[in-house]
Amino acid sequence: xxxxxxxxxxAVDAMGGDYAPSEVIKGVxxxxxxxxxxxxxxxxxxxxxxxxxxxxxxDLPISCIDAAEFIKEGEPxxxxxxxxxxxxxxxxxxxxxxxxxxxxxxxxxxxxxxASALMILGTAEGIxxxxxxxxxxxxxxxxxxxxxxxxxxxxxxxxxxxAIVGCVYAQKLLNISNPTVALLSxxxxxxxxxxxxxxxxxxxxxxxxxxxxxxxxxxxxxxxxNVIVCDGFVGNVLVKFCEGLGITIAQWxxxxxxxxxxxSEITKLSDDxxxxxxxxxxxxxxxxxxxxxxxxxxxxxxxxxxxxxxxAQTKTIVESGLVNSLNSELSKNRRQPDNGKD
Amino acid sequence: xxxxxxxxxxAVDAMGGDYAPSEVIKGVxxxxxxxxxxxxxxxxxxxxxxxxxxxxxxDLPISCIDAAEFIKEGEPxxxxxxxxxxxxxxxxxxxxxxxxxxxxxxxxxxxxxxASALMILGTAEGIxxxxxxxxxxxxxxxxxxxxxxxxxxxxxxxxxxxAIVGCVYAQKLLNISNPTVALLSxxxxxxxxxxxxxxxxxxxxxxxxxxxxxxxxxxxxxxxxNVIVCDGFVGNVLVKFCEGLGITIAQWxxxxxxxxxxxSEITKLSDDxxxxxxxxxxxxxxxxxxxxxxxxxxxxxxxxxxxxxxxAQTKTIVESGLVNSLNSELSKNRRQPDNGKD
Numbered sequence: 199x200x201x202x203x204x205x206x207x208x209a210v211d212a213m214g215g216d217y218a219p220s221e222v223i224k225g226v227x228x229x230x231x232x233x234x235x236x237x238x239x240x241x242x243x244x245x246x247x248x249x250x251x252x253x254x255x256x257d258l259p260i261s262c263i264d265a266a267e268f269i270k271e272g273e274p275x276x277x278x279x280x281x282x283x284x285x286x287x288x289x290x291x292x293x294x295x296x297x298x299x300x301x302x303x304x305x306x307x308x309x310x311x312x313a314s315a316l317m318i319l320g321t322a323e324g325i326x327x328x329x330x331x332x333x334x335x336x337x338x339x340x341x342x343x344x345x346x347x348x349x350x351x352x353x354x355x356x357x358x359x360x361a362i363v364g365c366v367y368a369q370k371l372l373n374i375s376n377p378t379v380a381l382l383s384x385x386x387x388x389x390x391x392x393x394x395x396x397x398x399x400x401x402x403x404x405x406x407x408x409x410x411x412x413x414x415x416x417x418x419x420x421x422x423x424n425v426i427v428c429d430g431f432v433g434n435v436l437v438k439f440c441e442g443l444g445i446t447i448a449q450w451x452x453x454x455x456x457x458x459x460x461x462s463e464i465t466k467l468s469d470d471x472x473x474x475x476x477x478x479x480x481x482x483x484x485x486x487x488x489x490x491x492x493x494x495x496x497x498x499x500x501x502x503x504x505x506x507x508x509x510a511q512t513k514t515i516v517e518s519g520l521v522n523s524l525n526s527e528l529s530k531n532r533r534q535p536d537n538g539k540d
Numbered sequence: 541x542x543x544x545x546x547x548x549x550x551a552v553d554a555m556g557g558d559y560a561p562s563e564v565i566k567g568v569x570x571x572x573x574x575x576x577x578x579x580x581x582x583x584x585x586x587x588x589x590x591x592x593x594x595x596x597x598x599d600l601p602i603s604c605i606d607a608a609e610f611i612k613e614g615e616p617x618x619x620x621x622x623x624x625x626x627x628x629x630x631x632x633x634x635x636x637x638x639x640x641x642x643x644x645x646x647x648x649x650x651x652x653x654x655a656s657a658l659m660i661l662g663t664a665e666g667i668x669x670x671x672x673x674x675x676x677x678x679x680x681x682x683x684x685x686x687x688x689x690x691x692x693x694x695x696x697x698x699x700x701x702x703a704i705v706g707c708v709y710a711q712k713l714l715n716i717s718n719p720t721v722a723l724l725s726x727x728x729x730x731x732x733x734x735x736x737x738x739x740x741x742x743x744x745x746x747x748x749x750x751x752x753x754x755x756x757x758x759x760x761x762x763x764x765x766n767v768i769v770c771d772g773f774v775g776n777v778l779v780k781f782c783e784g785l786g787i788t789i790a791q792w793x794x795x796x797x798x799x800x801x802x803x804s805e806i807t808k809l810s811d812d813x814x815x816x817x818x819x820x821x822x823x824x825x826x827x828x829x830x831x832x833x834x835x836x837x838x839x840x841x842x843x844x845x846x847x848x849x850x851x852a853q854t855k856t857i858v859e860s861g862l863v864n865s866l867n868s869e870l871s872k873n874r875r876q877p878d879n880g881k882d
Contacts, residue, residue, distance in 0.1 A: 335785075337792070347726065350726065350733070350734035350735075351735050382777060384773055387614060391692070392771075393692075414780045415777040415778060415780030415783075415784065416781060417784070418781055419781065419785050419787070428777075429734075430726070431725075431733070431774070432777055434726040434756075434757065435756070435757040435770075435774055436757065436777065437757065438756045439757035439760055439761065439781070439782070440781070441757075442758030442761030442762060443782065445761070446761050446762075447813070450679070450816075451793070455809075458801060458805070463800070467796055474792075475785075
């Protein structure tokens with residue numbers, strides 16, 4: 199069987215997200231129809247089966263596995279995971295651990311998805327905390343911002359790992375052979391920045407990364423580096439700001455062009471801008487990088503089309519061998535973050 | 541003489557900025573022609589006089605004060621200020637201290653402008669470090685982001701002061717009587733955020749601010765709060781990202797509308813978007829808030845029109861009595877940040 203015909207098995211948390219389970223299952227059914235994937239829906243059987251019954255799914259490779267509980271937005275993740283051993287996210291992640299699935303997808307609370315991945319799959323060598331990121335800004339499609347959400351209060355050691363993860367991402371998913379790496383800061387010159395950036399700079403310099411120094415906020419837009427590294431607090435605020443801005447400007451374009459172009463032209467322009475600024479909304483989410491397995495965290499507000507897109511993206515990620523490459527690269531760089539001073 | 545006819549005396553660092561002194565002086569001459577201000581140009585006399593000689597300035601209220609030296613981009617500010625006692629930014633700031641000018645404007649290195657203001661003017665009561673900020677995003681003109689650049693590695697105490705400063709700014713310059721205040725974070729719920737946000741939250745709750753909780757990056761765009769408080773690292777990255785994004789989208793609009801609308805319509809749309817996303821570029825900069833005097837920090841890349849705009853804005857700021865109001869509000873709130881635990 200040629201590689202592009204390989205079937206990827208994906209465990210989907212049927213109960214994760216603001217519109218679960220209906221939108222999750224609608225998206226899953228559409229993805230299954232596209233082929234190349236086998237879906238394992240995880241959630242309370244009465245719920246998933248009732249929801250599936252609303253669709254025509256005969257012959258589609260969708261199965262259900264029971265998980266009596268699920269974790270709601272706002273529950274403290276660690277406590278919830280301890281109390282709800284049969285939560286859908288736990289059961290789904292275990293399928294990856296046991297080799298019964300190639301990947302897990304959830305739009306449930308990010309903290310719970312991350313905690314499950316950490317607890318069940320564990321992290322890749324040299325990684326403390328998994329990373330979220332990717333080319334979030336469509337105008338600079340070859341620029342990845344890492345970390346874009348999972349990790350706050352980072353140390354230089356974490357930023358170096360984000361950079362390594364970003365480089366593997368760029369190589370495997372964007373086909374960039376020798377990605378450039380930069381630290382996001384408040385000034386381009388060495389010495390500008392907060393303590394984290396100042397302490398990280400020499401660590402990046404002596405790494406074997408293709409480090410080009412500091413870049414500023416506007417450099418994300420111009421794509422000055424392929425991998426732009428920052429604390430997850432900054433990355434998360436940036437991604438959300440960009441999304442909000444895209445929505446506002448798209449609406450502004452509509453208002454300003456009304457009556458000057460045809461409605462279809464205006465809608466196309468507005469939709470194109472949304473796609474360029476709301477990348478994560480289009481794809482629905484991104485991989486949790488640095489865990490020993492493919493785990494995809496989606497926006498809580500994801501709807502059916504985002505689940506369908508995310509399933510296709512997950513298939514690509516599984517086939518790229520991203521996780522194995524990450525493990526290999528992180529183990530090569532292990533000594534630098536560990537020793538810190540050499 | 542009615543208040544709007546009052547003459548504001550402004551000391552301008554003739555040597556500050558990428559295009560100094562020519563663009564500085566061009567902007568100053570234009571501002572002087574508009575009236576209501578008296579300009580004191582500070583820089584090496586041979587330079588300023590030679591540059592002024594290129595313009596028709598007879599009768600314009602522009603005088604020159606000698607300052608033999610100036611501080612270049614990249615010089616360590618503290619060291620440079622010690623070594624260059626006659627630097628233009630020092631001489632100009634001293635004019636404010638001595639009451640010979642109502643305000644100082646410089647597009648020189650931000651670090652040097654801030655250090656001069658700190659050293660010579662001192663900070664307002666309860667403020668350690670001056671703040672930069674304002675309504676940087678034209679789509680939400682009643683939303684101020686503080687701090688947008690000056691201060692990194694902040695403590696909760698600093699964030700509270702930024703909030704107080706932001707409220708006075710909103711009251712005096714935006715005419716918002718009871719501004720809402722929020723902490724910028726990675727989640728709207730209490731408890732979401734980095735250590736700084738988590739520690740600041742209770743401090744904000746027990747203050748007499750109109751605190752509405754955490755907001756996220758997209759809430760800047762929708763104007764969910766009047767004053768959105770963050771560490772200056774985050775604020776700076778956001779402002780620059782917004783500027784870069786505005787430039788890129790404006791160009792994208794031009795490309796996509798080419799041939800579909802008249803050139804003048806396309807240019808207007810593009811220019812309008814730039815104005816909405818590059819507020820600081822239009823005005824050229826903003827006041828350094830929390831120092832005992834009006835000091836305006838401008839972008840290094842400012843050109844003549846930005847200096848002209850900044851001079852007009854500075855006149856407004858001086859006339860608003862912002863500094864006195866800040867001192868008064870900060871002194872009222874003094875006990876909260878000082879005690880920390882009550």
